[in-house]
Amino acid sequence: MSKFWSKTVKELTPYKPGEQIQAENLIKLNTNESPYGPSPKALEAIQNANDDALRLYPPPNSDQLKASLAKTYAVEPNQIFVGNGSDEVLAHIFLGLFKQSHPILFPDITYTFYPVYCSLYEIAYQKIPLNTSFQIQIDDYLAHPNNGGIIFPNPNAPTGLATPLSEIKRLLDTNTQSVVVIDEAYVDFGCESSVQLVNQFPNLIVTHSFSKSRALAGLRVGYAIASAELVEGLERVKNSFNSYPLGRLAQVGATAAVLDTEHLASTIQKIQNTREQLILDLSQLGFNTLTSEANFVFTTHVSKNAEDIYTELRKRNILIRYFNLPRINNYLRITVGTDAECAKLIAALKEILA
């Protein structure tokens, strides 16, 4: 701690991402990356870039990328906001739309970056507990009509459980005076998207990521879909922060990835199949796993302590995620890998539980 730090910096508790270890033979199932590569067309577009792609500043408004996203989601280009990962998009949402006089609302068990943005931007928040089966209860949000905004992932992280679209619509029908953000980082793996509601509700923002289903975590691209007026607000924040959040390579790579819908569909199919097999295999070892609409599963063992399992797996070069947090400190989050990776995980678990 330095005396030169501002009060805000002194009080920050930064987000801790899952470990990124470079080790041989590591089975990495801890940060929900895709075990399959991105679209070959994305790599090709990046490789085909010329000198100018790096010598010149990139297009500041990522127009081509926005146009391809707008077409894919049947909205206007001015309803698309892009950023350096959906984390950056979320940061701009917190500053631009959530800094209000009332506290914002999010689940007690959810993406742990939300409270970090609140501390960075000095935004008050209230956690709304999930029910005992870890589901989001919309009525609990409707019980707080004076909120500064509402945000939750769908499917939720780290539980993997989805909230039905009808419930989100019920929230939007009543909660009309603050912004509602549905963080759809994992939506492609199974749950119904709220994008179809953006033209009906001017206070709805849906955020997506290229990091999970499109296997481009290293490229850092995310986007939001919303009414033009909300996007305009976010553009004001972005243009007061960094005019060029996406390099040209990110723009061309992401644009090619959006157009390759076949690659996306086949990746999702493989991950869904492996996920269901993994849940079955885990159940035979005495794990209770929540239904998952994501590319990870959230599981607890009937007798063996979760942290011990995590530690034992780590010794065997298998990395999963353990959160030492209230209510979930006996659960493990496991990213769905390839069939071979999941088979090795199951073999290691058999050994640990023997």
Ligand SMILES: *Cc1c(COP(=O)(O)O)cnc(C)c1O
């Ligand atoms: C991974 C993740 C993000 C961030 O994704 P990036 O696009 O890589 O920044 C946002 N929200 C949730 C819930 C996530 O799990």
